[in-house]
Amino acid sequence: MSVFVRRSDPNILAAVAALLICAGAAMADAPKRVVSINLCTDQLAMMLAAPGQLVSVSYLARDRRSSAMADLAEGYPVNRGLAEDVFLLKPDLVLTGDHTTPATVAMLERLGVRVERFSLATDFDQIADRLRQMGRALGREAMGAAAAARFEADVAGLQSDAGQRMARRAALYYANGYTSGDDTLAGHILAAAGLANIASELGMPAGGSLALETLVMAGPDALITAERFEGHSRSEDILNHGVLRRVAESAARSTTNANWVCGTPHVLSAIEGLRE
Amino acid sequence: MTPRALFTSLSVLLVGLFCASLLIGPAGLGIGESLTALIAGGDDPLALVMQEIRLPRAILGALIGVSLGLAGAAMQGYLRNPLAEPGLIGVSGSAALGAVLALQTGVAASFALALPLSGLAGAVIGVLLILMLAGPRGSSMTLILAGIAISALAGALTALVLNLSPNPFATSEIVFWMMGSLADRSMSHVWLAGPIMLVGWGMISLTARTLDALTLGEDATSALGLSLTATRLWLVLGVAASVGAATSVAGAIGFVGLVVPHLMRPLVGARPARLLWASALGGASMVLAADIAVRLVLPDRDLKLGVLMALVGAPLFLHLIYKTRREFA
Amino acid sequence: MTLLSLEHMTVTRGARRVIDDVSLTIGAGEFVGLIGPNGAGKTTLMRAALSLLPAKGTCNLRQLKPSERARAVAWLPQQREIAWPVDVETVVALGRIPYLPRGASLRDDDRAAVGHAVSRMGLEAFAGRIATQLSGGEQARVLIARALAQDTPLFMADEPIAGLDPAHQLSTMRAFADLARDGRSVLAALHDLPLAARYCTRLILIDAGRIVADGPPRAVLTEENVAEVFGVRGAFAETGAGVAFQVLEALP
Numbered sequence: 001m002s003v004f005v006r007r008s009d010p011n012i013l014a015a016v017a018a019l020l021i022c023a024g025a026a027m028a029d030a031p032k033r034v035v036s037i038n039l040c041t042d043q044l045a046m047m048l049a050a051p052g053q054l055v056s057v058s059y060l061a062r063d064r065r066s067s068a069m070a071d072l073a074e075g076y077p078v079n080r081g082l083a084e085d086v087f088l089l090k091p092d093l094v095l096t097g098d099h100t101t102p103a104t105v106a107m108l109e110r111l112g113v114r115v116e117r118f119s120l121a122t123d124f125d126q127i128a129d130r131l132r133q134m135g136r137a138l139g140r141e142a143m144g145a146a147a148a149a150r151f152e153a154d155v156a157g158l159q160s161d162a163g164q165r166m167a168r169r170a171a172l173y174y175a176n177g178y179t180s181g182d183d184t185l186a187g188h189i190l191a192a193a194g195l196a197n198i199a200s201e202l203g204m205p206a207g208g209s210l211a212l213e214t215l216v217m218a219g220p221d222a223l224i225t226a227e228r229f230e231g232h233s234r235s236e237d238i239l240n241h242g243v244l245r246r247v248a249e250s251a252a253r254s255t256t257n258a259n260w261v262c263g264t265p266h267v268l269s270a271i272e273g274l275r276e
Numbered sequence: 277m278t279p280r281a282l283f284t285s286l287s288v289l290l291v292g293l294f295c296a297s298l299l300i301g302p303a304g305l306g307i308g309e310s311l312t313a314l315i316a317g318g319d320d321p322l323a324l325v326m327q328e329i330r331l332p333r334a335i336l337g338a339l340i341g342v343s344l345g346l347a348g349a350a351m352q353g354y355l356r357n358p359l360a361e362p363g364l365i366g367v368s369g370s371a372a373l374g375a376v377l378a379l380q381t382g383v384a385a386s387f388a389l390a391l392p393l394s395g396l397a398g399a400v401i402g403v404l405l406i407l408m409l410a411g412p413r414g415s416s417m418t419l420i421l422a423g424i425a426i427s428a429l430a431g432a433l434t435a436l437v438l439n440l441s442p443n444p445f446a447t448s449e450i451v452f453w454m455m456g457s458l459a460d461r462s463m464s465h466v467w468l469a470g471p472i473m474l475v476g477w478g479m480i481s482l483t484a485r486t487l488d489a490l491t492l493g494e495d496a497t498s499a500l501g502l503s504l505t506a507t508r509l510w511l512v513l514g515v516a517a518s519v520g521a522a523t524s525v526a527g528a529i530g531f532v533g534l535v536v537p538h539l540m541r542p543l544v545g546a547r548p549a550r551l552l553w554a555s556a557l558g559g560a561s562m563v564l565a566a567d568i569a570v571r572l573v574l575p576d577r578d579l580k581l582g583v584l585m586a587l588v589g590a591p592l593f594l595h596l597i598y599k600t601r602r603e604f605a
Numbered sequence: 606m607t608l609l610s611l612e613h614m615t616v617t618r619g620a621r622r623v624i625d626d627v628s629l630t631i632g633a634g635e636f637v638g639l640i641g642p643n644g645a646g647k648t649t650l651m652r653a654a655l656s657l658l659p660a661k662g663t664c665n666l667r668q669l670k671p672s673e674r675a676r677a678v679a680w681l682p683q684q685r686e687i688a689w690p691v692d693v694e695t696v697v698a699l700g701r702i703p704y705l706p707r708g709a710s711l712r713d714d715d716r717a718a719v720g721h722a723v724s725r726m727g728l729e730a731f732a733g734r735i736a737t738q739l740s741g742g743e744q745a746r747v748l749i750a751r752a753l754a755q756d757t758p759l760f761m762a763d764e765p766i767a768g769l770d771p772a773h774q775l776s777t778m779r780a781f782a783d784l785a786r787d788g789r790s791v792l793a794a795l796h797d798l799p800l801a802a803r804y805c806t807r808l809i810l811i812d813a814g815r816i817v818a819d820g821p822p823r824a825v826l827t828e829e830n831v832a833e834v835f836g837v838r839g840a841f842a843e844t845g846a847g848v849a850f851q852v853l854e855a856l857p
Contacts, residue, residue, distance in 0.1 A: 229445070498657055
């Protein structure tokens with residue numbers, strides 16, 4: 001077949017034109033300067049963005065305590081999430097969570113910047129959804145879908161294992177005496193690791209304030225507390241209470257880390273960490 | 277009421293409230309099993325709750341109550357003014373500032389007793405300031421104004437330190453420091469603050485005779501062979517030690533030093549020396565009672581001890597002001 | 606026996622000599638009235654003797670330890686203060702503090718001294734009442750009783766009878782005179798010249814920090830002294846009850 005397009009073949013011309021336009025449109029659709037101002041969207045974006053597409057992540061992404069990708073974040077400029085900072089970066093897309101400073105987000109929208117919101121993921125299905133949503137937002141749908149599928153497979157693998165383990169009872173305990181229930185991300189991580197959450201025994205599906213006495217009386221087999229922040233706070237003092245040290249004599253004690261914080265595939269490491 | 281009868285009744289009340297405090301908590305345990313677990317010990321959850329959670333809370337409540345009652349009675353005796361009490365005149369606030377500074381700068385972790393000693397240091401400054409500003413036999417107006425000034429300054433600086441803390445929880449701590457709470461205190465807090473409070477009580481009791489003599493005024497007291505300088509020293513150090521240590525583990529609890537001496541004064545015939553031990557025992561009972569109340573009234577919410585005290589103390593304070601006004605009218 | 610001796614005592618306030626080179630001695634059995642116009646230094650002199658003020662010169666009381674001094678001399682200040690609503694007996698019992706070890710309660714001899722002081726000042730009816738609820742004059746008597754309960758050889762008082770009604774002024778002065786007769790001594794700053802003249806065994810007249818005259822009332826209260834120091838004319842006159850000093854008129 002001749003390579004040359006004959007003037008007399010308008011269908012082929014149209015087809016090629018259409019293809020070119022579509023490709024162009026797809027390229028035009030993908031945002032070129034993406035700024036993320038939320039810890040969780042930072043990490044999802046770093047996983048899925050094309051080289052040079054992600055222009056800035058929030059400063060929290062470099063905090064080892066809460067970010068599972070702190071090393072990677074060193075390679076990106078950071079922002080403080082203030083409207084002025086962000087606007088000056090000339091983004092065509094801003095990624096944020098549901099609860100990130102509403103004033104800042106409203107300001108950005110007023111300035112005509114496109115903002116995409118990602119709700120907090122509290123179970124594994126939602127994590128897969130966020131991956132797909134991020135793929136769409138970045139114009140990298142295929143990558144997003146692939147990541148989601150891989151994640152779902154890994155989770156299924158871990159969970160099938162979990163069913164066979166004996167249900168040891170675990171307690172999650174954070175500053176101010178808070179615990180997380182089954183309906184939270186932490187709760188699902190526990191369940192996937194084959195641990196029963198004492199919060200559900202006590203009728204707290206979402207979690208909430210758990211009195212120290214009640215925690216001790218429940219006699220958990222495993223105690224999982226949060227890593228402490230720098231400096232001192234009375235809220236975190238409860239994690240140092242003498243009674244918890246004595247509970248830890250007969251129970252296994254571990255701490256949560258950055259893998260627990262956001263709904264990203266890093267939760268798999270959290271689950272594996274619990275199983276050891 | 278004879279001194280002996282008063283002492284006996286206050287002691288009985290204290291013991292009763294102490295036991296009640298041991299038996300109240302979210303875990304809802306029976307009396308018999310609780311007390312057996314407390315004494316028997318062991319590693320089962322019940323014993324842990326009794327020994328590590330309930331017991332330190334009750335002990336601290338009593339120790340702090342003694343400290344605040346004693347300090348209030350001593351300051352009132354020395355200043356010859358029934359409105360002088362550690363919370364009102366800014367001593368608790370300064371102690372809280374000392375403690376917060378120690379905690380946030382990490383000094384508190386440097387050696388064992390660093391925290392209560394920092395509270396003591398803060399309290400010393402507070403007492404010295406009030407003695408300087410208001411002075412003995414100063415008018416109530418001057419005393420209150422000086423107290424407001426010191427409290428305000430201490431509160432503002434405390435808030436500043438917490439605001440600048442790298443810890444995200446620190447800012448909300450201001451409520452604890454300004455309102456006080458005994459929730460989730462452990463035996464380590466008892467060992468931390470207890471000894472220093474005891475030393476403070478010893479020093480305050482050395483002022484008893486002079487407080488009695490001060491009924492006649494400073495000149496007459498000196499002429500009776502008592503040293504006002506020595507008394508002032510014991511008073512400052514004793515009040516600072518007891519209030520400083522108490523505040524560093526429980527936050528600023530106000531009004532105890534105001535309400536308790538006021539209630540006890542008629543029962544001891546207004547005699548300052550007797551008022552000291554009566555306020556000590558009465559203070560312990562009051563704090564224990566209030567701590568029991570915060571656990572019964574709103575068990576699910578963290579009702580602060582200071583809130584309850586303020587609800588009781590503020591009306592009394594208003595009553596005292598009204599009475600003082602009438603005297604001056 | 607000398608109960609009070611001052612030698613070359615000087616008290617300065619700033620550049621001013623409030624007490625200027627005063628020397629005097631008081632033995633047992635004397636009721637000494639310290640008289641002089643306002644600002645003459647009566648209060649300062651007594652407080653300096655009691656070591657309540659810094660002073661130059663020697664004084665036997667200043668050389669004692671505070672606890673010893675409290676058993677040697679009782680001090681009744683001019684400001685009448687009863688800070689708390691305690692009962693009369695408690696106030697009077699405060700006078701026993703120099704004899705009680707820390708934390709001890711009253712023993713029998715303490716109670717005896719208190720009872721004696723109460724009856725001497727005619728306060729038996731008031732013993733159980735709250736001192737702050739009494740009238741000014743009654744409170745003054747309570748405070749005098751406190752000083753009496755201290756049972757010291759020397760008794761120093763600053764304006765003890767100011768504000769008392771005539772009957773109680775007389776009875777208080779009589780009580781002090783009785784103390785002198787019993788072998789103790791009283792040094793009292795007084796404004797009432799007639800009463801001072803009548804009851805005191807000796808008067809010390811001071812003006813601008815210096816002793817102007819020291820001796821029996823008739824020798825001190827001469828017309829010249831009285832005119833010069835007080836600016837009034839006064840004289841001894843014969844009355845129905847004996848010789849009494851009278852203040853007659855102010856001088857221009």
